[in-house]
Amino acid sequence: MQAAAFPAMARPIIPIQPAPATHTVQAAAGAEFDAELLRRLGKSGPRYTSYPTADRFGTDFGYRDYLHAVAGLRTRGGARPLSLYLHIPFCDTVCYYCACNKIVTKKRDKAVTYLAYLKREIAMQAALFAGMNEVEQLHFGGGTPTYLSDAQMDDLMAHLRRSFRFAPDEAGEYSIEVDPRTVSAERVHTLRRQGFNRISLGVQDFDPEVQRAVNRIQPEHETLAVIEAARAAGFRSVSIDLIYGLPKQTLDSMRQTLDKVVAANPDRIAVYHYAHMPHLFKPQRRIEEADMPSSDTKLRMLQLCIERLGAAGYVYIGMDHFAKPDDDLAVAQRQGRLHRNFQGYSTHADTDLVACGVSAIGAVGATYSQNVKTLDEYYELLDQNELPVARGFRLGMDDLLRRSLIQKLMCQFEVSIPALEQAFPIVFADYFAPELARLRQMQDDGLVTIGPDWLSVTMKGRLLIRNVCMVFDRYLAMARAEGPRHSQTV
Numbered sequence: 001m002q003a004a005a006f007p008a009m010a011r012p013i014i015p016i017q018p019a020p021a022t023h024t025v026q027a028a029a030g031a032e033f034d035a036e037l038l039r040r041l042g043k044s045g046p047r048y049t050s051y052p053t054a055d056r057f058g059t060d061f062g063y064r065d066y067l068h069a070v071a072g073l074r075t076r077g078g079a080r081p082l083s084l085y086l087h088i089p090f091c092d093t094v095c096y097y098c099a100c101n102k103i104v105t106k107k108r109d110k111a112v113t114y115l116a117y118l119k120r121e122i123a124m125q126a127a128l129f130a131g132m133n134e135v136e137q138l139h140f141g142g143g144t145p146t147y148l149s150d151a152q153m154d155d156l157m158a159h160l161r162r163s164f165r166f167a168p169d170e171a172g173e174y175s176i177e178v179d180p181r182t183v184s185a186e187r188v189h190t191l192r193r194q195g196f197n198r199i200s201l202g203v204q205d206f207d208p209e210v211q212r213a214v215n216r217i218q219p220e221h222e223t224l225a226v227i228e229a230a231r232a233a234g235f236r237s238v239s240i241d242l243i244y245g246l247p248k249q250t251l252d253s254m255r256q257t258l259d260k261v262v263a264a265n266p267d268r269i270a271v272y273h274y275a276h277m278p279h280l281f282k283p284q285r286r287i288e289e290a291d292m293p294s295s296d297t298k299l300r301m302l303q304l305c306i307e308r309l310g311a312a313g314y315v316y317i318g319m320d321h322f323a324k325p326d327d328d329l330a331v332a333q334r335q336g337r338l339h340r341n342f343q344g345y346s347t348h349a350d351t352d353l354v355a356c357g358v359s360a361i362g363a364v365g366a367t368y369s370q371n372v373k374t375l376d377e378y379y380e381l382l383d384q385n386e387l388p389v390a391r392g393f394r395l396g397m398d399d400l401l402r403r404s405l406i407q408k409l410m411c412q413f414e415v416s417i418p419a420l421e422q423a424f425p426i427v428f429a430d431y432f433a434p435e436l437a438r439l440r441q442m443q444d445d446g447l448v449t450i451g452p453d454w455l456s457v458t459m460k461g462r463l464l465i466r467n468v469c470m471v472f473d474r475y476l477a478m479a480r481a482e483g484p485r486h487s488q489t490v
């Protein structure tokens, strides 16, 4: 899934002892849970998979602007490696919490037509990038990428290899989002043979009652069998997605799910906060409001996740993500190389992101571009031999500066002021005087420290990292005037 999407995610019988409301926990994972602060400061805000955020993209940026951006890369030698994102929008059934751009259908022939057009788009993009750098990163998201059959995936991967040069398996990060309900152990081995070396599994919650409430029935033994198969097949990294705050979820059910996940021993775990925004996402209107856990319970669930995963030895990477200390993400963070893009955290920093498929978002040079969102428009534009770009954004100097700063905060929790002043023609204290004034309150609350050389987010501030980044977001006031679009920061 990309951008504002949430990946594909309780049983209370044994009474548990919740932590006192103001309890402060220092997790081994590297984030401090302070219930009072989170309650007081938690508000809606962007997830900063990009800056400016996708809601700022405009229709004044189109196909020709995209061509211009690629031409600019070529002029500069096209030295950056490429990252490819492919969007497969189809799903068999709808999960009620879903905020992804997907098409729910059982008519498999829809995928046949889509693949023909997707291959056409890939060929057009490959022609544009011909002779430039190789692909170091590939990500299949959706929807459900494994909606495609083995034969369709074989055909698509062969087409990709004919179109682009790929870094060898050991140097590249080739990942796919997998809905465990759609694959057998055999299929997992096939995916590895097809070239994928990272797999991320949508689990959300193991509790049958929660699964019923969100219309995603996924037997535990099936998910565990897929994890086991992924290890046997030689996937370098297995990641599990969970969601907290779902209907019927309780602290007790969450604890049981976490215990099972820890026992399954994945390399990475993402624990997303379910953002209930039925005014924006139609499937969410099928969720019973009465089944939703209270804000206080959700906060305690977050605390439980941090404590449990920290105790199991996972490092808190930031924004819902945990990884084993020897996982590439944790190593990249320690070495200051961590990056954030539309798929979340990544170890490959300086890539140009070429996105193919309906609604897919790319990032080439100093631009963002998003494809049209409906199949009809997608097919129509490709029939006219045009890349199906619907909107985008060209970043100016101020945007690039703020993007760089927000990236550092999201990935490293600190910014070197001299390094930023070296990269951009500014005096930090003057340029960001209004922002620094606003940060003083956060400093008083213990979320950040501001020194002459470093702006750092404290352990307490890490769970409120979005609040800190929002101080530097020049477009936020405009976004707010347009109504609620973002999820809660915790």
Ligand code: SF4
Binding pocket: 006, 007, 008, 090, 091, 093, 094, 095, 098, 099, 100, 102, 142, 143, 144, 179, 202
């Ligand atoms: S499987 Fe489809 S409907 Fe369910 S969460 Fe994923 S994209 Fe959404």
